[in-house]
Amino acid sequence: MHDEHSHTSDHHTHQAHDHSGDHHHGHSHHRSPNQWHDHDHDHHLPEEEVSLEDNPLWQRDNVVLWSVGIDIGSAGTQILFSRVQLQRQAAELSSRYIVINRETYYESPVSLTPYRSDTLIDDRALGTLVDQAYHEAKVRPEDIDTGVVILTGEALRRENAPRIARILSEKCGDLVCATAGHHMEARLAAFGSGAARASFDRNERILNIDIGGGTTKLSLIDNGKVLSTGAVHVGGRLLAVSDEGILERLDPAGRSHALRAGFDWHVGDRVTDEQLDKVAEGMADTLVEALLNSDSESVVDFYLTDILASKDLVTASSVVFSGGVAEFFYGREHRDFGDLGRRLGEALRRRVDNKILPWHLLEDSQGIRATALGASEYTTQLSGNTCFLTDAEDLVPRRNLQVIKPDLTLGEEVDSAGIARSIAGHLESYESETLGEDVVMALTWQGPPRYQRLLAFARGITDGLADRIRQGKALYLVLDDDVAMTLGQILRNDLSIANPILVIDGIRLAEFDYIDIGRVRQPSATLPVTIKSLIFNDTLGSAKPERIHHRST
Numbered sequence: 001m002h003d004e005h006s007h008t009s010d011h012h013t014h015q016a017h018d019h020s021g022d023h024h025h026g027h028s029h030h031r032s033p034n035q036w037h038d039h040d041h042d043h044h045l046p047e048e049e050v051s052l053e054d055n056p057l058w059q060r061d062n063v064v065l066w067s068v069g070i071d072i073g074s075a076g077t078q079i080l081f082s083r084v085q086l087q088r089q090a091a092e093l094s095s096r097y098i099v100i101n102r103e104t105y106y107e108s109p110v111s112l113t114p115y116r117s118d119t120l121i122d123d124r125a126l127g128t129l130v131d132q133a134y135h136e137a138k139v140r141p142e143d144i145d146t147g148v149v150i151l152t153g154e155a156l157r158r159e160n161a162p163r164i165a166r167i168l169s170e171k172c173g174d175l176v177c178a179t180a181g182h183h184m185e186a187r188l189a190a191f192g193s194g195a196a197r198a199s200f201d202r203n204e205r206i207l208n209i210d211i212g213g214g215t216t217k218l219s220l221i222d223n224g225k226v227l228s229t230g231a232v233h234v235g236g237r238l239l240a241v242s243d244e245g246i247l248e249r250l251d252p253a254g255r256s257h258a259l260r261a262g263f264d265w266h267v268g269d270r271v272t273d274e275q276l277d278k279v280a281e282g283m284a285d286t287l288v289e290a291l292l293n294s295d296s297e298s299v300v301d302f303y304l305t306d307i308l309a310s311k312d313l314v315t316a317s318s319v320v321f322s323g324g325v326a327e328f329f330y331g332r333e334h335r336d337f338g339d340l341g342r343r344l345g346e347a348l349r350r351r352v353d354n355k356i357l358p359w360h361l362l363e364d365s366q367g368i369r370a371t372a373l374g375a376s377e378y379t380t381q382l383s384g385n386t387c388f389l390t391d392a393e394d395l396v397p398r399r400n401l402q403v404i405k406p407d408l409t410l411g412e413e414v415d416s417a418g419i420a421r422s423i424a425g426h427l428e429s430y431e432s433e434t435l436g437e438d439v440v441m442a443l444t445w446q447g448p449p450r451y452q453r454l455l456a457f458a459r460g461i462t463d464g465l466a467d468r469i470r471q472g473k474a475l476y477l478v479l480d481d482d483v484a485m486t487l488g489q490i491l492r493n494d495l496s497i498a499n500p501i502l503v504i505d506g507i508r509l510a511e512f513d514y515i516d517i518g519r520v521r522q523p524s525a526t527l528p529v530t531i532k533s534l535i536f537n538d539t540l541g542s543a544k545p546e547r548i549h550h551r552s553t
């Protein structure tokens with residue numbers, strides 16, 4: 001893993017090391033990933049022996065993807081492998097694929113995130129953890145279709161975090177992406193904790209509070225949809241002490257919380273249990289203040305994102321806690337790991353039990369596994385089976401394509417000139433150096449797919465992208481409705497666009513997304529698309545604040 005240019009052997013490696021020692025096994029099932037791949041069926045069994053998943057008719061409407069979630073957090077690192085089944089929804093004009101089943105195949109033990117220093121993650125030790133998980137799960141990178149490497153909290157702040165995430169994403173599977181950021185982690189935790197599913201099943205608004213080692217992520221969810229996200233600098237491992245009570249680690253935010261409790265601590269100081277209790281109690285009060293009185297000046301500096309208004313948070317009827325501290329909150333863990341995790345979890349539970357926090361508590365939570373589960377089962381969408389593709393070898397697979405989404409409104413008569421102005425103007429609003437060689441134009445189709453309307457739509461697109469077409473750049477178009485094949489044929493045959501063209505449908509994208517596009521999968525004739533809301537440039541080495549990104553899909 002430490003060498004960006006190293007090659008993998010027949011059995012994968014992220015760094016050269018021996019797997020022959022004893023390992024602690026996580027949970028796994030007996031069936032290996034390549035037995036379930038819908039694109040790995042080169043053998044032919046007698047008809048009576050063919051399983052449902054080997055049936056070509058079943059495969060046209062059902063696609064199985066193998067996903068990995070690698071969660072590198074402030075305190076803990078864990079790796080999960082999941083099997084995700086998507087099924088085509090053939091209602092009306094739609095052939096969109098949606099996730100109908102998820103199964104966790106293997107989950108690694110939670111290990112302490114290895115640090116080399118205050119500014120660097122120990123890349124070799126981290127590579128060993130990842131290699132061991134693949135080895136234990138009996139999974140090869142080529143078995144993995146999609147997934148996420150996510151660095152969060154204090155791990156995200158280390159200088160080598162972007163490089164490590166990039167290398168892991170390239171080595172861990174075909175379409176594994178690297179991502180980071182508080183909003184992304186909050187969203188993943190909302191889905192991984194079970195809060196989003198509970199919100200949908202119960203048809204109610206739920207607040208998910210994910211408390212990790214360095215940060216607390218907040219997600220407001222309504223009927224299964226994440227409405228807004230945010231993060232507060234409250235976490236269980238912002239400081240750590242030795243068995244002898246010597247302060248061995250003190251992050252800046254941990255020092256701030258200690259100062260609020262009346263302690264001017266430095267690494268090497270001796271601290272008492274009573275002092276640690278007081279810091280944890282104050283930290284719990286800070287989080288309560290952030291939730292119930294977000295306008296308070298005392299909590300403004302602890303927000304890592306735009307503040308989530310208390311008036312919105314209190315509209316939730318129930319709350320779910322997740323993250324490492326949730327294990328103590330729900331009473332599933334009682335050991336003390338030399339930090340504030342146990343104290344903070346128990347302090348927050350008392351505030352819930354005493355009705356200081358107003359929401360009904362839901363006891364069912366994935367706890368410390370939430371972010372990793374959310375990452376492993378991350379939003380991978382699948383194109384409809386009517387995509388249009390030329391020059392396949394040049395167009396796919398592709399990583400980190402920037403999404404541009406102009407605001408289009410289509411009337412009964414499609415206004416080609418208006419579409420062209422909207423697209424061109426939207427492109428001009430970006431500084432030229434921020435746009436990649438290739439970009440994805442996310443478009444919304446409205447109304448009946450009559451030929452004349454589609455022809456006018458296509459003319460507006462080509463006029464709006466005229467400069468890029470003249471430069472010979474590829475056209476990547478993504479539609480939310482199922483008109484990709486017809487639109488692509490009009491662009492190529494009727495408007496004589498000779499550039500490489502990819503038009504895919506059944507995918508909903510938003511401004512500021514980045515996407516990875518995989519290879520065509522047969523026999524379903526679909527393309528997997530992994531959607532990433534944030535990249536490292538939004539959170540590291542930049543004066544820009546992290547983008548606030550609220551998804552409506």
